[in-house]
Amino acid sequence: MRERLVAMMNPAAGAASRSKIKDMSAEVVDNNPYSRLMALQRMGVVENYERIRDYSVAIVGIGGVGSVAAEMLTRCGIGRLLLYDYDTVELANMNRLFFRPEQVGMTKTDAAVQTLSGINPDVVLESYSLNITTVKGFETFLASLKAQSSHERSTGVNLVLSCVDNYEARMVVNQACNELGQTWMESGVSEDAVSGHIQLLVPGETACFACAPPLVVASGVDERTLKREGVCAASLPTTMGVVAGLLVQNALKYLLNFGQVSRYLGYNSLKDYFPAMEMRPNPQCSNPACVLRQKEYMESKPARDAAAKTKMEAEASTENECPVHLDNEWNISVVDDETETSSIRNTPDILPEGLVRELPDADSYAGPAAPVSSSAIDDDDDLEELQRQLDALNAS
Amino acid sequence: MRERLVAMMNPAAGAASRSKIKDMSAEVVDNNPYSRLMALQRMGVVENYERIRDYSVAIVGIGGVGSVAAEMLTRCGIGRLLLYDYDTVELANMNRLFFRPEQVGMTKTDAAVQTLSGINPDVVLESYSLNITTVKGFETFLASLKAQSSHERSTGVNLVLSCVDNYEARMVVNQACNELGQTWMESGVSEDAVSGHIQLLVPGETACFACAPPLVVASGVDERTLKREGVCAASLPTTMGVVAGLLVQNALKYLLNFGQVSRYLGYNSLKDYFPAMEMRPNPQCSNPACVLRQKEYMESKPARDAAAKTKMEAEASTENECPVHLDNEWNISVVDDETETSSIRNTPDILPEGLVRELPDADSYAGPAAPVSSSAIDDDDDLEELQRQLDALNAS
Numbered sequence: 001m002r003e004r005l006v007a008m009m010n011p012a013a014g015a016a017s018r019s020k021i022k023d024m025s026a027e028v029v030d031n032n033p034y035s036r037l038m039a040l041q042r043m044g045v046v047e048n049y050e051r052i053r054d055y056s057v058a059i060v061g062i063g064g065v066g067s068v069a070a071e072m073l074t075r076c077g078i079g080r081l082l083l084y085d086y087d088t089v090e091l092a093n094m095n096r097l098f099f100r101p102e103q104v105g106m107t108k109t110d111a112a113v114q115t116l117s118g119i120n121p122d123v124v125l126e127s128y129s130l131n132i133t134t135v136k137g138f139e140t141f142l143a144s145l146k147a148q149s150s151h152e153r154s155t156g157v158n159l160v161l162s163c164v165d166n167y168e169a170r171m172v173v174n175q176a177c178n179e180l181g182q183t184w185m186e187s188g189v190s191e192d193a194v195s196g197h198i199q200l201l202v203p204g205e206t207a208c209f210a211c212a213p214p215l216v217v218a219s220g221v222d223e224r225t226l227k228r229e230g231v232c233a234a235s236l237p238t239t240m241g242v243v244a245g246l247l248v249q250n251a252l253k254y255l256l257n258f259g260q261v262s263r264y265l266g267y268n269s270l271k272d273y274f275p276a277m278e279m280r281p282n283p284q285c286s287n288p289a290c291v292l293r294q295k296e297y298m299e300s301k302p303a304r305d306a307a308a309k310t311k312m313e314a315e316a317s318t319e320n321e322c323p324v325h326l327d328n329e330w331n332i333s334v335v336d337d338e339t340e341t342s343s344i345r346n347t348p349d350i351l352p353e354g355l356v357r358e359l360p361d362a363d364s365y366a367g368p369a370a371p372v373s374s375s376a377i378d379d380d381d382d383l384e385e386l387q388r389q390l391d392a393l394n395a396s
Numbered sequence: 397m398r399e400r401l402v403a404m405m406n407p408a409a410g411a412a413s414r415s416k417i418k419d420m421s422a423e424v425v426d427n428n429p430y431s432r433l434m435a436l437q438r439m440g441v442v443e444n445y446e447r448i449r450d451y452s453v454a455i456v457g458i459g460g461v462g463s464v465a466a467e468m469l470t471r472c473g474i475g476r477l478l479l480y481d482y483d484t485v486e487l488a489n490m491n492r493l494f495f496r497p498e499q500v501g502m503t504k505t506d507a508a509v510q511t512l513s514g515i516n517p518d519v520v521l522e523s524y525s526l527n528i529t530t531v532k533g534f535e536t537f538l539a540s541l542k543a544q545s546s547h548e549r550s551t552g553v554n555l556v557l558s559c560v561d562n563y564e565a566r567m568v569v570n571q572a573c574n575e576l577g578q579t580w581m582e583s584g585v586s587e588d589a590v591s592g593h594i595q596l597l598v599p600g601e602t603a604c605f606a607c608a609p610p611l612v613v614a615s616g617v618d619e620r621t622l623k624r625e626g627v628c629a630a631s632l633p634t635t636m637g638v639v640a641g642l643l644v645q646n647a648l649k650y651l652l653n654f655g656q657v658s659r660y661l662g663y664n665s666l667k668d669y670f671p672a673m674e675m676r677p678n679p680q681c682s683n684p685a686c687v688l689r690q691k692e693y694m695e696s697k698p699a700r701d702a703a704a705k706t707k708m709e710a711e712a713s714t715e716n717e718c719p720v721h722l723d724n725e726w727n728i729s730v731v732d733d734e735t736e737t738s739s740i741r742n743t744p745d746i747l748p749e750g751l752v753r754e755l756p757d758a759d760s761y762a763g764p765a766a767p768v769s770s771s772a773i774d775d776d777d778d779l780e781e782l783q784r785q786l787d788a789l790n791a792s
Contacts, residue, residue, distance in 0.1 A: 017496065017497040017498035018487060018497040028488075028628040029488070030486040030487065030488050031486065031487045031488070031500075032487065032488055033487045033488065033490040033491060033497075034491065035488050035628055036488060036491045036492075036589075036628065036629065036630055036631040037491050037630070037631075037632070039589075039628050039629065039630035039631075040588075040589060040630045040632075042630075043587070043588040043589070043630050044588075045588055045589065045590055045630065068493075068637070071493060071633070072493070072633040072634055072637065075490060075491050075492065075493065075633045076491065076632070076633065076634075077491075090426040090427065091414060091426065091427045091428065091429045092424075092425070092426050092427070092428055092429065092431050092432060094429040094471060094515065094516070095429060095430065095432045095433050095471050095472065095473075096432075096471065097464075097467060097468070097471065097493075100413065100514060100515060101413040101414040101429075101514065101515065102413035102514070104427075118496060118497065118498070119490065119496060119497065120490070191439070192436075192439040192440075192441055193432075193435075193436060193439070193441065194441055194655070232424040232431055232432065232435050233432065233435065234432055234433070234435035234436045234438075234439050234441065235432040235433075235435075236433070236436075236472070236645070236648070237467070237468040237471045237472065237641075237644075238468055238472075238641045238642075238644045238645040238648065239641070239645065241464065241468065241637050241638075241640065241641035242637075242638050242641035242642060242645070244637065245633075245634045245635070245637035245638035245641060246634075246638060246668070248633075248634045249632070249634040249635065249638070249665050250668075252632070252634065253665075253666075258666070259590070259665065259666030259667065260666060260667050260668070262668045265668050269645050269649075269655065270649075270654070270655030270656060271655065271656050272642070272646075272656070272658045272661050272670065272672065274668065274670045276668065
């Protein structure tokens with residue numbers, strides 16, 4: 001597991017094939033790469049599209065979902081992208097979008113920077129070829145999320161996108177984001193390649209990844225055929241492309257303040273079914289940083305209520321001047337229900353149709369310095385109970 | 397409008413960076429580009445994945461949706477792809493996936509062949525740089541769909557994917573597919589970039605594109621800001637990536653016989669809402685070829701019923717031998733309701749929530765030799781009625 005930091009790199013192999021553009025223009029000419037994005041303002045979808053240049057997004061895991069998410073954000077003209085992965089490109093990855101056969105052998109982060117800098121030289125790319133689940137990797141990961149960027153005045157990142165393919169790495173991203181109070185979005189694709197999900201996690205406000213066993217979309221495929229020892233997971237460019245698209249769409253809505261940001265959205269491709277739900281934080285969460293963020297969130301309620309009221313009043317008074325305006329329901333809906341912190345953790349029966357718990361419980365996880373052992377995840381009794389739930393769901 | 401046919405080309409610029417592979421293998425090794433696809437068999441999702449090599453798919457329109465659809469099918473190892481477009485690559489296309497700045501000025505079909513042949517040299521690529529809405533272009537289009545391929549014993553294509561961005565081109569694809577009795581899938585993305593849809597069209601069995609005014613997903617954005625004269629449409633790589641993913645996923649389900657093939661699936665990205673519905677053919681359809689296909693479909697009902705019965709009995713008897721097996725509900729559901737050919741054309745009130753008619757009526761269209769005039773589409777009275785419907789929907 002190499003741990004190599006390549007910051008602000010623009011390798012010669014990925015030399016830009018267009019020159020940098022100082023300001024985004026809405027001018028409708030063939031040689032303007034931003035005209036169709038700036039048109040979102042004229043169409044009344046986004047109030048200020050160019051603000052996207054002020055934002056930094058970290059993508060953890062540059063595989064089938066993360067690489068496509070990175071390309072989408074790059075083509076949208078995001079200000080700064082931080083890319084984390086420790087793996088190298090193989091021909092076995094060619095059944096998903098993004099990487100090309102001639103990149104086999106390169107680290108995924110280097111190959112991504114090569115391709116992305118050629119597509120849009122305006123985006124500042126930071127590439128971290130490291131494993132965040134090691135102690136040293138976690139330290140570098142945490143430091144990079146907090147670091148001052150040469151790109152902008154503000155420190156830190158605006159959003160973290162988790163595109164990793166395993167439980168341990170998700171728990172590490174969860175730990176880092178809980179410690180930093182950093183909003184993040186999680187994504188996943190099933191081992192049978194036919195379902196996936198995205199989820200928004202706001203420390204203190206929504207369930208964290210340790211508050212309850214992770215939710216996955218039931219595919220209807222017999223789960224007994226999955227997860228055999230040494231069996232290679234299936235994957236499809238379609239499922240991963242859809243999940244990456246839904247993830248980055250949610251990220252754009254969150255960053256640019258339009259539409260409704262989804263809390264949890266599942267994708268069952270066999271039935272084209274998209275279950276949605278919300279998850280409140282668990283006051284008994286095993287993650288101390290999560291409990292601390294929950295306490296802060298409760299304490300800041302009066303200030304949030306006042307800000308929301310001021311904003312709503314300001315919008316009401318300017319409504320006649322701006323006839324085309326979309327309320328961001330995410331930002332103004334915080335006044336309701338928030339004193340109630342009940343968790344759905346102990347009531348699995350209220351899950352929407354088509355969603356199941358991936359793992360029985362997350363309590364045993366103790367943070368990145370002492371990663372969960374595989375024996376804890378493979379607890380026989382819990383897995384048997386989970387299997388019964390899955391069987392019941394598949395039989396229905 | 398150039399009309400240039402470039403068949404079976406593999407330009408030097410897109411020289412393959414891996415050698416061709418004779419048979420797909422499920423072996424789990426890093427240098428096998430098909431291991432994660434062949435794993436779909438072991439997972440019980442697909443019965444015979446390698447059959448994908450026998451199939452030919454035509455993609456009309458190699459823009460934001462069509463290019464990504466082509467890349468997905470190429471990475472899945474489709475047998476043969478036929479690509480149709482008359483446009484060239486511009487920097488203004490760079491806000492969507494696939495094309496790269498160094499391809500500016502190339503025809504979209506040539507640029508696509510360059511990229512796709514580099515990704516997977518096993519796929520036979522046919523590139524048609526022509527405009528299907530001209531008389532000569534339509535003739536070439538029709539002939540190419542029927543032609544014997546050097547790739548396989550069978551003639552013709554197995555599926556046509558329409559990824560064009562205008563009504564006239566969709567009506568031309570509809571005309572060709574009705575004439576040939578060719579199953580096709582239509583796709584579209586709204587001008588405000590935040591919604592889209594896919595639709596399955598089986599001549600004689602489902603509504604054709606002329607049976608009823610096209611359905612689009614209501615985005616909630618004020619439609620009065622859209623479709624102003626000379627205003628450039630907005631587009632996002634996210635929405636187009638999701639629509640391409642849903643489209644190719646539906647194509648894979650149709651070709652490889654797994655899951656449920658969607659008839660109509662909408663995508664409202666502002667609310668992450670996915671309306672679904674079915675549309676029966678209109679016995680009074682203005683397209684004579686559609687009416688002929690409807691008649692044939694009715695007449696073949698007894699043979700279809702017998703085949704379905706035989707298939708169900710065969711599956712029932714082998715069920716114990718193959719515990720992991722997904723019924724293809726699409727293929728075995730034809731015994732119900734099919735004698736009823738009522739159309740939803742004259743009952744717009746039964747549309748599912750979030751769907752609206754894009755145009756008031758399609759009757760005025762007379763085939764590719766006499767394309768519909770813009771004045772027919774812009775009929776003031778009909779548009780006013782449509783505007784009232786849209787306003788009511790947006791206000792709700």
